[in-house]
Amino acid sequence: MKRFSYLLILLIMIFISHQNSLLAQSGKIAGKVIDGTTNEGIPFVNVIIEGTNYGAASDLDGNYNIIGVPPGTYNIKASAIGYNSQTVRGVKVSIDLTTQVNFTLYETSIELKEEVVVVATRPPVTKDLTSSTSIIGADEISVLPVTEFQEVLNLKAGIVGGSVRGGRKGEVVYAIDGVPVTDVYDGSTVIDVNANSIQELQFISGAFNAEYGRALSGYVNIATKDGDNKFNGSFTSYIGDYYSTNEKIFRDIKNFQPVNIRNFEGSFSGPIIQNTLFFYLNARYIYFGGWINGKKVFNPWNITENRGATYPLSERYILSVNPDSGLGNGEIVPMNWNEKIYGQGKLTYRPFTNFKINYSYFLDNVEYRDYDHSFAYNPDGDYKRFRKGYTNILGFTHTLTPNSFYTLNLTYFFKSYKQYVYEDPNDPRYTNDVLLGQQPAEVPSFRTGGTQAGNFKRLTNTYGAKWDFTSQVDQINMVKFGVEFNYHNLGFNDIYLMQPLNTEDPRVTRNPFVRRYIPNPDDPNENLNINRYVRKPIEFSAYLQDKIELKEMIINVGLRM
Template sequence: MKQLVQALLVFASFTALALAGTTGKVAGIVKDQKTGEPIIGANVVLQGTTLGASTDVEGRYVILRIPPGTYTLVVNMIGYTSVRITDVRVNIDLTTKVDVELSETVLELGQVIEVVSQRPLVRRDMTSVEARVEADAITNMPVQEVGELLNLQAGVTVGRDGAIHIRGGRSSEIAYWVDGKPITDAFDGSLSIPVENNAIQELQVVSGTFNAEYGNAMSGIVNIVTKDGGAHYAGNVRMYSGDYVSGDSHTFAGIDNVSLLTNYNIEGSLSGPVPLGNDLVFYLFGRYFKTDGWLYGNRKFNTDGLEGDGVALPMNWSKKFSFQGKLRYELSSALRLSISTIGNKRDYQDYNHFFRLNPDGDVTKHEKGYDLTAVVTHVLSPKTFYTLNVSKFNKEFREYLYEDPFDSRYYHPDSLNEQSYSFSGGGTNLHHFRRQTTTYVGKFDLTSQVTPLHQVKVGLEAKLHRLYLDEFNVVPAVDAAGRQIIPFQPDVRDITSPLHDQYTRYPREFSVYVQDKFEYENLIINLGLRFDYFDPRADILDDPEDPNIYLPFKQKNKFDVNGDGIVDQSDNQADASAVARRLAYWYRKARPKSQISPRLGVAYPITDRGVIHFSYGHFIQIPTFIHLYQRPGYKVTTASILQGVFGNPDLKPQKTVMYEIGLQQQISEDIGMDITGFYRDIRDWVTAGPPIATPVAGTAYSIYINKDYANMRGVTLSMNKRLNNYYSFNISYTYQVAEGVNSSPDEEFFAARDGADPTKQLIPLDWDQTHTFNATVGVGQSDYGAYMIARYGSGLPYSPSITIQSRQGQNLTTGLLRNSRRRPSNFTFDLRGFKGFDVFGLNLSVFLAVLNVLDTRNAVDVYGDTGLPDKSLVALYLHEDPSRNNTIAEWFNNPSFYSEPREVQFGFEISF
């Protein structure tokens, strides 16, 4: 720890500190319109804010720490006519350049020249590929969740499980930031607390090389800035309801029973000044959403195996409540305090095909989380400010059928002796899972505009985690002799058993970065350096050949527990005294890890309408905590099999080197485009290691190691047209090749278990989508219009298999090369139309949204022997058996192999 502190102090002594990813800036030159000479001392302010600047001896000005949004810029100078520039858009991490020419006063006193600013189609200071979606566009798009916004961006693909991948990386390689702080769940790399679409002011997706202020990510950054309160009261209420409407009742049972209450949504916001004074403003948002889903089961059986009532029940339902609040207090013109919170609670169920005729027997899932943040911003001078950010975010996930594991309604499914290819005829899912991730974040940042062309950012961050996990299966209770009690009684094994995992861990992260931005007239350079440090604060085995502290294999590690002078099977080696003796030498501490990562981005304007950009960087990511701490205690038994993969707290950071080069070009007055080529090289990807042998013949296990390699390359093309002549569009196309040794860290384990050789070649990854096309088109004006979204993706890979049946009825399944075939491509078209009215001074908007307008049947999964979602060759060889609870055709008609059918929504919004 002493060495860490020294390293941080040395690193920080060369730098000055910065806020990451919540504000932008406006800069430019004020000149005399007649002579072209710079005007010194002109006042430049953002109307309705306390933000502004004065021009220097070269006529230059810079306004820092501007939240994203649309502003009016006012320029005043004695002896000159004032100029008001409207629709000035500010984006996070970018400079909006506004040059102004003032004319000598010839107008009447008080008159102001009005100028409407147009959003630039080419951003001169954008050194890597990124996409931005702002609040005014999100409002009318036919999307409901943040993930749907992300799916529309170039370089983003969606896997079979719905997980998001950026530029071919694993879904856990994305870092999520909200209001200037990381909010990624360290357990699995997901977004810890979802942010609702209508609470977003700006969404930024950095799919290219990102600056040094962003860390612990290898694929990309999702940066969200939420809405804030203003000087005037504003609010809205939005409601909609609808259902899935499709004629394919063969695939989707029960889909023809249409009800407007199947899906419904209620949300609203209120913002403005607190009545105590304009120095204190607030923003509140809340949403309730409920859906029955589109996948139904039939209660043909009860959980006890008796005949059910035949009622159709939803099996992929969901209901959630979310909220957001902000309070901002302007203590003075130089000091601001902001307190914010985000929270959500969601209960849902994922479709389980096995329980289709026993839908009451499957588990439900429950997640909740919250974030609480306090931010102090202090302006030291017009060109320097610092920010102190302290936050806590918490996510809890639980999965069970009944919360009490000893609930008498649990019924053991083994007693029902189900046939293969048969739905459950009773019984319950016995799995119990609970985890909780709590993270405390402290950030101290400072930004300084050292010169008009030179901005320095530096940041220091600490993250303290608490991870708790408890996982087990309910098992049959046994008597003193070890015999199962009949009838079934639920029981839970203690944590010395391989059937029960429980742990609490307290890992820590620290980081420091420096980011320098040079903005010359014809060259912009982003140069950064980042230092990361991670301490897993956990133990690893001293002797991997003897892993289980509760059941040692080597004789030297066994003790005379019962005191009879003999070490034999009568000694309970799981006794607390024996475990305590072994604990003194059984483990050793995992080592802390550190890494320095350089970043470089360059933008070179070749004309006033074209910019070439190039970027290069080294990026590291701490493996997700699930791979560090999985299955604690290394509870390997004497069974002569390969017994699974265990966590490894001594894993090194995963590394990638990323390059990209591209061109931004303005094609016309309204259309701009960007074409970029990229290459990624990934090393030390986490995978299951080779089997570790034990003294017991045939007994082995595996741990996660840093070994796998992956390679991604491709081209992204995006084109956008700003609103003019009643329409706008945004089109993106991605061509990419994503290859690696293994898609999942567990794949190598399954190969070893099945007797296959280790993978020695690059194969397409599960989410390797060669061609991805997205188009968003908006038509109309502010009070009426429509948004259309079209998405196309070429087929994802799957692993083919050949099934051969002999006359004797024996099956032989031979696996071919993994991911060597492609699923069918997919296409979806969504539409939303709206019309606004003025009703008693309020804005009323009614809308109709149709998702998957064409009711396209997109395959998200297929059978390996046919490559089709509805046919398997196995069905040709099986015979109908009356002991099964279904026909063969019913078993292979799996509706979860398809994406959701057409959905229709009706709704309205009232705002002021």
């Protein structure tokens, strides 16, 4: 572990010592500049992306390439001495894809009153899409009724409940700004990403490039927004509730509460130092009351007694309770609710024109409950659930030449999950096992008392380093290779809290409570009630791939170890 820490520090020092600001998640703009009179290529034409530092010069045949362009929509301008300039507006760039933009320039001797402006049109077929891919940009996301990227994905064909084309949920890899952030414990995401923070989302459901490892069913690329030289901000909110008059299916759902669902989200971005240091912030709070309610008919400490068959059914089962507490108060409570706090911060530092540093932090904290029908009338006896995740990404991007750049990403992410009725295993409110098992024979569907006795906690810590090098070798070949290293520390405690042996029957003692304890793993009579797991796996991978762009076809070929 110490060697790994020293290696990260050394790599940071090496890369900072070097000096075009690029994203790891990037695309390419390519095309040709021709003379409108002779139809021949024009060399040494300056092709720039307006409002950015990205650009290139055409070669002797008039061809040009601009690599490492962040996803988005741009205006591209071509200009040369002796020619009228031309601008193509609304050029859309996507992750890993090449956008073709060709220019036709005329000599200034041919009278043109002003610069030529052309509006880009999207081709009916994306030629370099060699896999099943869906691409959604920020403009499209902004008009969708969604708040998280999973909701965007669920609108795509082939995705149902987080599974892709019938595969398991753990077969999808999620990446933020080029860095995989999948929890190796179960294949879920470490954190969610708000839809308003996404610059582009790309979903690949087959034929992955060599750079995309570990994915079996799908790969989700998320490029997040950066700050720029303009201050921008937004605030959105909605409130509401579920309503139905069908109380045979829904319990008390016709009691409409306008703020039972409430969402507040805001974002703010801009410069700290003009042209050098930028920030992007996003935060969200949501309370979701759900549509399934329970009713506190019983308390966890209620004891059921059978008075015998001589009594009518409505009077046969009497609940003997602590005289100071009584039965449940009949309160209606939500049983599939969740409360979530989300935060994201991103700093972008450009100390030189060809070097960029990004630092991103994501926080996702959720408290919730899953509906269990058997606890519908004893809701306080069921589990409370807690999920927390945060991610740190430190990225360096360095342009070596107009046709080559590399990226280095150092990451740390953490995720935990807990479920219990009471956090303290020795909490005096835990009840005897008998109460959880008691059910009138004629009504076996509902718990009339008792508390769940499980106490489950798990966590994942992952440290990672990922280095990628990209080079447009010539007009046809774009080569990319890289390595990735991940160190994981994961584990869980799955414990059934024991009650002391020879604990008396609460139906006799009228005492429903017990002092539970954590079982002894060395005791063969108790160790079956405790399951502990700790593992520290290490992953290493390397890949080499080539994107071959011919006039007749485009080929992606690669090798991954």
